[in-house]
Amino acid sequence: MSQLLSITGLSAGTEDKPILHDIDLTIGAGETHVLMGPNGAGKSTLGHVIMGDPAYQVTSGTIAFDGQDLTEKGADKRSLAGIFLSYQAPVEVPGVPLYSFLRTICQMRPELKTTARKFRQRVAEVSEQLEIDDSFLTRELNVGFSGGEKKKIEMLQLLLLRPKLAILDETDSGLDVDALSVVSRAVEAYRADCDGALLMITHNTRILERLTVDETHVMVHGNLVESGPASLIDEIDEHGFGRFEGALGEKSEA
């Protein structure tokens, strides 16, 4: 399968602190990958670095996506190229109505440009699927939304933007059962409708039950220490990350 995302020898961090060390990761078009690891391992950082968050500097390595080198590109260019990041804590943007925001971000993409009427229909469709009440669409973007509502709005954007790669940064964390089921439905819909690739950053294996996982990666202290089949998830579920932390010790000693 052709590689959609190829990360080679990537090291990155904040100005005063290296976080990611020599990461190699490839994701093929339409594949589902899971990134696991203990708290503070650098999983979210990797998501942000792939998205192009200027808070982190890439000190070495490259990020190629869909045949383009994106290492030096801004988040906007990466988004337009087809990368989507669902944030752990989506920001609130006062005074910007959700609907007009959605319209704006879709209209700026030639492949999604459509008439106002068709767009309205599409939004109504997806909103219904995600159990988002119409009244949310006229509210200000994320302002005063609960954690679960914000995640649903992230999923709404995901399904409207139809990216080639979606990185879901703990989208499932802190959700009640109902919200969790909406989010997993959204992820399934994304897989089915858009045939998009997924990088799921999660602690929670529940959301993975209904997905066919192609590959699982384990991150410890900013290193990708192991990649393997879906069965790794069960192993982690049972035994935790102890073994991998040990593996890192061996790796750094080696």
Added chain:
Amino acid sequence: MADIKDTTAGLGASQPASTEPRVDEKGRSVVDDVNRSLYDFTKSEEGYERYADGLTPEIVRAISAKKSEPEWMLEMRLKALETYHEMEMPANWGPSIDGLDLNNISTFVSPKAKQARDWNDVPDDIKDTFERLGIPQAERESLAGVGAQYDSEIVYHNMREEVAKYGVVYTTIEDALLDPEWEPVVREYFGTLIPMLDHKFAALHYAVWSGGSFVYVPKGVTVEYPLQSYFRLNAQGAGQFEHTLIIVDEGADLHFIEGCSAPKYYDANLHAGAVELFVKDGARLRYSTIENWSKNMFNLNTKRARVASDARMEWVSGSFGSHVSYLYPTTILKGDRSTCDFTGITFAGATQDLDTGCKVVLSGADTTASVETKSISKDGGLNTFRSSIVVGRHAERARATVSCQSLMLDDISRSDTIPAMDVRCATAQVGHEATIGRISDDTILYLMSRGCSEAEARSMVVNGFANPVSKELPLEYAVEMNNLIKLEMEGAIG
């Protein structure tokens, strides 16, 4: 009824602009010596007292004569002129007005300095703005005060005819003064809310005022759509020292929109208008303004409203442009249960020092005032927000809330909030809150990761910040305000 052309009582409006405009080395219009007659008094030394700034009683007399004003108005002008010369410059308690060229005031009031008469005279940045706002050429010329402005006059004419059916009077102060029915009304109200002794520029205003609007809405009449002074100001080439006098009689309802949202360009750099608003028992007046002066302008404008029992005053005020602004619309809640709502936004960019705010005097019982303002500063722009809430001794149970939010777009800009409260009634409640913020990196990242460029992301946030004010504006003004913000923001990113 007088022909509409004849009602353009602005100074020299009927004079043909036959001479080519010229500018001196400082970029100011050179006033032609040959064709000047009526206003050319400063040249003659004999018999006239010469003031340093060249503004003489004879010029004032000439303005008055040109308008065929009643004697009392001339006397008022002359008294104001005296007052103007006697009064000291206001102490520098706000932005510096050092660059203000007071020596040029006699030229400001001359007809030739009013507005650019040739499209070539309009500064490039303003031409660009028109172009980028997508305003058609004909309208651009009219907005810049160039051209025949025929369309504007038609619109104004239609508006007048339409509201006249309900007994609403919408005309110039000059015309009202010539009308035996309305002259006594103007006389009763004119200059009573903003006295000439208020400050030096109020005195100047009363000495040389020209143009502006007179509106009277009879008892119980609701004017269905907003009256816009926009058309008239352009039609007359007025706007430098214009006087607005609005009387909304008992139980009546009016929305008045002042100015226009496109940059107004004048050779002269001083704007000292006066707005006097009288809201009678149970009436409502909404007064919306988007002021967007060219960036050499000293905008020293005075606006005041007096609100009677059970009446309501609403202000929506947007201040863009100008080099320096001193602008604090004042509301006097005289009657019991009267209310005031003030919504304002100020945008200060490079070279701008805008001192704006709002004053509310609550003197009636059970009066309420709500003030919500926003300020945006970028590229070293300075914003100062002053609020003054005065609660009188008899204002039992009066309530006032003031909220001021400031957004700074970089580290070189500045935003200050100076709230003042003078509460003399124990049962009154007054609250104030102020927040100053910046656009967070997280917000920019969030919007960029959905495809917006950095400039788009910033302008989205700023427009969102301004949204509560845009929402209060009629649609076309809201759109233009958003466009103005977008233009300013694009400028910021380069």
